Amino acid sequence: MSDAPDYGPWEPVIGLEVHAQMLTESKLFCGCSAKFGAEPNAHTCPVCMGMPGVLPVLNRRAVEFATRTALATGCEIPRIARWARKNYFYPDLPKGYQISMYDEPLAVAGGVEVETPEGTRRVRLTRIHMEEDAGKNVHDAHDDHSLVDLNRAGVPLMEIVSEPDIRSAAEAADYLRSLRAILQYLAVCDGNMEEGSMRCDANVSIRRRGTTELGTRTEIKNMNSFRSVERAIDVEIRRQIEVVEGGGRIVQETRLWDADRGQTFPMRSKEAAHDYRYFPDPDLLPLVSDPAWVEEVRRGLPELPAARRDRFVRDHGIPPYDAAVLTARRDVADYFEAALAAHPNPKSISNWIMGDILRLVRERKLDDALVITEWPVAPAALAKLVALIDDGTISGKIAKTVFEEMVAGGGDPASIVEKKGLRQVTDTGAIEAAVDAVIAASPDKVAEYRSGKDKLFGFFVGQVMKATGGKANPQAVNDLLRSKLAG
Amino acid sequence: MSTKNPTDWTIAEARKSLEAGETSALDLARAFLDRAASVEPAVHALLERTTDRALSDARAADARRAKGERGPLLGIPVVLKDIFATRGIPTTCGSRILEGFVPPYDADAVERLSRAGAVLVGKSNLDEFAMGSSTENSAFGPTANPWDTGRVAGGSSGGSAAAVAAGECLASLGTDTGGSIRLPASYCGVCGMKPTYGRVSRYGVIAYASSLDQVGPFARTVADLADVLGVIAGHDPRDSTSVPAPVPDYAAALDGRVAGLRIGVPREYFVPGMAPEVEAAVREAIERLRSLGATIVEVGLPHTKYAVATYYLVAPAEASSNLARYDGVRFGLRKAAADANLLDMYRETRDAGFGAEVKRRILLGTYALSAGYYDAFYLKAQKARTLIRDDFAKAFAECDVLATPVAPTVAFGLGEKTEDPLAMYLSDVLTISVNLAGLPALALPCGFDGAGLPIGLQLIAPAFREEAALRVGDAFQRATDWHERRPPAPGAAKGGAR
Ligand SMILES: [Zn+2]
Numbered sequence: 001m002s003d004a005p006d007y008g009p010w011e012p013v014i015g016l017e018v019h020a021q022m023l024t025e026s027k028l029f030c031g032c033s034a035k036f037g038a039e040p041n042a043h044t045c046p047v048c049m050g051m052p053g054v055l056p057v058l059n060r061r062a063v064e065f066a067t068r069t070a071l072a073t074g075c076e077i078p079r080i081a082r083w084a085r086k087n088y089f090y091p092d093l094p095k096g097y098q099i100s101m102y103d104e105p106l107a108v109a110g111g112v113e114v115e116t117p118e119g120t121r122r123v124r125l126t127r128i129h130m131e132e133d134a135g136k137n138v139h140d141a142h143d144d145h146s147l148v149d150l151n152r153a154g155v156p157l158m159e160i161v162s163e164p165d166i167r168s169a170a171e172a173a174d175y176l177r178s179l180r181a182i183l184q185y186l187a188v189c190d191g192n193m194e195e196g197s198m199r200c201d202a203n204v205s206i207r208r209r210g211t212t213e214l215g216t217r218t219e220i221k222n223m224n225s226f227r228s229v230e231r232a233i234d235v236e237i238r239r240q241i242e243v244v245e246g247g248g249r250i251v252q253e254t255r256l257w258d259a260d261r262g263q264t265f266p267m268r269s270k271e272a273a274h275d276y277r278y279f280p281d282p283d284l285l286p287l288v289s290d291p292a293w294v295e296e297v298r299r300g301l302p303e304l305p306a307a308r309r310d311r312f313v314r315d316h317g318i319p320p321y322d323a324a325v326l327t328a329r330r331d332v333a334d335y336f337e338a339a340l341a342a343h344p345n346p347k348s349i350s351n352w353i354m355g356d357i358l359r360l361v362r363e364r365k366l367d368d369a370l371v372i373t374e375w376p377v378a379p380a381a382l383a384k385l386v387a388l389i390d391d392g393t394i395s396g397k398i399a400k401t402v403f404e405e406m407v408a409g410g411g412d413p414a415s416i417v418e419k420k421g422l423r424q425v426t427d428t429g430a431i432e433a434a435v436d437a438v439i440a441a442s443p444d445k446v447a448e449y450r451s452g453k454d455k456l457f458g459f460f461v462g463q464v465m466k467a468t469g470g471k472a473n474p475q476a477v478n479d480l481l482r483s484k485l486a487g
Numbered sequence: 488m489s490t491k492n493p494t495d496w497t498i499a500e501a502r503k504s505l506e507a508g509e510t511s512a513l514d515l516a517r518a519f520l521d522r523a524a525s526v527e528p529a530v531h532a533l534l535e536r537t538t539d540r541a542l543s544d545a546r547a548a549d550a551r552r553a554k555g556e557r558g559p560l561l562g563i564p565v566v567l568k569d570i571f572a573t574r575g576i577p578t579t580c581g582s583r584i585l586e587g588f589v590p591p592y593d594a595d596a597v598e599r600l601s602r603a604g605a606v607l608v609g610k611s612n613l614d615e616f617a618m619g620s621s622t623e624n625s626a627f628g629p630t631a632n633p634w635d636t637g638r639v640a641g642g643s644s645g646g647s648a649a650a651v652a653a654g655e656c657l658a659s660l661g662t663d664t665g666g667s668i669r670l671p672a673s674y675c676g677v678c679g680m681k682p683t684y685g686r687v688s689r690y691g692v693i694a695y696a697s698s699l700d701q702v703g704p705f706a707r708t709v710a711d712l713a714d715v716l717g718v719i720a721g722h723d724p725r726d727s728t729s730v731p732a733p734v735p736d737y738a739a740a741l742d743g744r745v746a747g748l749r750i751g752v753p754r755e756y757f758v759p760g761m762a763p764e765v766e767a768a769v770r771e772a773i774e775r776l777r778s779l780g781a782t783i784v785e786v787g788l789p790h791t792k793y794a795v796a797t798y799y800l801v802a803p804a805e806a807s808s809n810l811a812r813y814d815g816v817r818f819g820l821r822k823a824a825a826d827a828n829l830l831d832m833y834r835e836t837r838d839a840g841f842g843a844e845v846k847r848r849i850l851l852g853t854y855a856l857s858a859g860y861y862d863a864f865y866l867k868a869q870k871a872r873t874l875i876r877d878d879f880a881k882a883f884a885e886c887d888v889l890a891t892p893v894a895p896t897v898a899f900g901l902g903e904k905t906e907d908p909l910a911m912y913l914s915d916v917l918t919i920s921v922n923l924a925g926l927p928a929l930a931l932p933c934g935f936d937g938a939g940l941p942i943g944l945q946l947i948a949p950a951f952r953e954e955a956a957l958r959v960g961d962a963f964q965r966a967t968d969w970h971e972r973r974p975p976a977p978g979a980a981k982g983g984a985r
Contacts, residue, residue, distance in 0.1 A: 046590070046591060046592050049817055050812040050817070051572075051590065051591075051592075051812075051817075051818065052572065052578070052580065052585065052588070052590070052693040052694075052812070052813075052818075053570075053571075053572045053590070053594060053689075053690070053691045053692050053693045053694065054572075054592070054690065054691065054725075055689060055690055055725060055726050055727065056727070057724065057725060057727055058727065085808050087807075087808050087811060087856070089811065089814060089833055091814070091816045091829065094812060094816075094817060095811065095812045096808070096810075096811020096812050096814060097808050097811055148816065148817075275857055275858045277807075277808070277853065277856035277857060277858075277861075278856075279804060279805075279808070279856050279861070279865060282696075282697035282698035282728070282805055283694075283697050283727060283728065284727050284728075285727055285728065
């Protein structure tokens, strides 16, 4: 949906690795709550603290969530997926290894459709695998030591790895938005990058347009918003172009995005050079996929964003861009359809949602929630408001006033119109009287208008509306003014 | 009933006395605690004597019996290898690195023993993290063999074997990763069983090599083993590798009949360098089984020669990962100088906390899993493991149970092999294949050498057919009296008690 920047003769080649935290009740290998916001280490037990002798027990729900994601992105589910240990030392990793998947992931060979200015593109997925999250080190509480919070340790993650199919920073952000929409439709991840429930690393390289060989890539980490992803990748592409055009070579390395300075910096090589010594986890059995169960999960999939967008275009005559905005979130699309069910004016309802409703949603950060429940006005109420415009009870302009009233105090739009006396005046007699009064009060302006200053027409409309408290039917005002001023 | 001292009893004898009201669990607990107090200075089988716990367990068992409850282990004094997590009781795994660690949970096997009313007398010594064949790798000093305190008890569950042999308990639990139950059982002249992998939960058992570790019992007789195994076996949802298969009534399977049974003797198990007295005793035991009506067939296990090498890749690889959690962050030992950074803390803690053998195996395993070596070592070892497993499958097409020696020699002297890790590793040459194949195997005494040291017979059964090995072992004990011998009072003169 964004414009492609011009990188001259260079073509960026980008692949993304997305870590999505799954919205299961409990952790991946123990019964502890996976919820956020508890006191440090409140959601821990011997298993997720890595105490001696305890063993992981798989949360089947997480497998279901990952399988839904895999099926929604058209992945194949291999017969066997195997848990593997990724070994490294860090205080937030209680066992000294992370239980992940390595050469036998849960799902392979899928794809995500991305809207670009050139149309819909499919970004292929290499694989989806499951793994447990690490805890969190807290460094700033004390001068001489750090603290460890293991509430997040063991929370289930999906790692969704794309092929290097992305060709611009903007497209990377669009891919992420499409992926997030899918995850949210599936209710498997809330997709909040700022809070870290969806994280993204990017592999970036450049090559001359028209060539097919891949350049040396760098891995960019530490991007924690859609905007960061877009900026960081764009900055990295330009850095690589500058290096190559200056006769230099790209070094394969991990670089960290510094949002404040707007630059990427190489990570110390010691931190990046890991041999994780992956091997199959002997404490867990391999996941053997049951085709009947996979089919059951597939049948339970909801309508996905792309399908819903196409349906909105087809059935409701909504322009593709608008349909994409409406379907980017499942709850927004649900809202649209709920309002539409109460009053079938798709165009107008869509405009209200894309304008006033989504503005308020953003202002109030309601979209932080996986599912918006506290709408500024209920879909049925919005439908009634649009109905009042459509049957001529109020003008579009008065509707804005009624809307503000609904947002501020709630209530039914029809009663607000009655109580505040906002009903549109369509009585030509009353409007005619106001028109006459305005003409009589401004002889100079009338003369000017008649001598050809057409622009003054707006002045007269304004004066009449003012005199009628904005309630006069704008069409009637226009018609009467035009005939009376014509003399 | 018996005029023997209670500490010389079997579980069956103790149960008879308890059920007849001739003794109480409290009497038994006191007798075994007293015995432990007198022999421990010479044997050092235990790292901790849980006196208060033993007395309260015993009172509880007597109360349950008074209410009419009965059970094979109700009121029976037991010892746990200090590798089992015990709620509220320090659990060291024979290592300094777990200094001060008190688990907030019980291992599954410990819970099952508690539910059965067993009385916990103490926690036993072991090679650090179960890595060793002599219990000399314990950070808290070696365990001596009750038959000759100048010799090792075997390992790694040496404390559990010696505790049964020395009369400090009637049964104990150990773990067996490469022979760690069977070898010390053989050296100490008691019975020990490594059940099928997955038969007993590993939950709460401090991991050494997860794909090989298995919990099993020690006792004086095969019939006693069957009682303990019946209590600790069974599916546990907390261990994903524990198998949800029904547990047979092991005690009921001991019908004394071996007639018609085919007993396989693998030719590869009579290795060069085997002590002639060991080979003679085992061959004689096999002849005894033939005389009891079994058919003896020679079988081949051609990949046996790869077992030790395979084991020393698989087990250290898993151990290098399993032992990563001992980092000084959350529990146990932490060593860090005032100006130490994170890496310093890791280094100092692990350097001070782990002994030489543990470090050696962590290094071995880390190497085997490293990029560029994984295929040549770890993967190749997994392939060899498959071949070894297939060997057994083929052998069990021709026989019902395999009979072999447990070890090439009797117990060796303390300090004799500590400087030669490879010689030490070869002590397990006849037990390791069973772990690689995940099979059940029983060790029981089948004779004594000229110096009066016990010799062990190993009976290997197909997976989840523990009762087959137990039936043969029990039939053998009905016909022989090797299991009735008791070591001299430890600390007394060296030599046997003939
Ligand atoms: Zn937990």
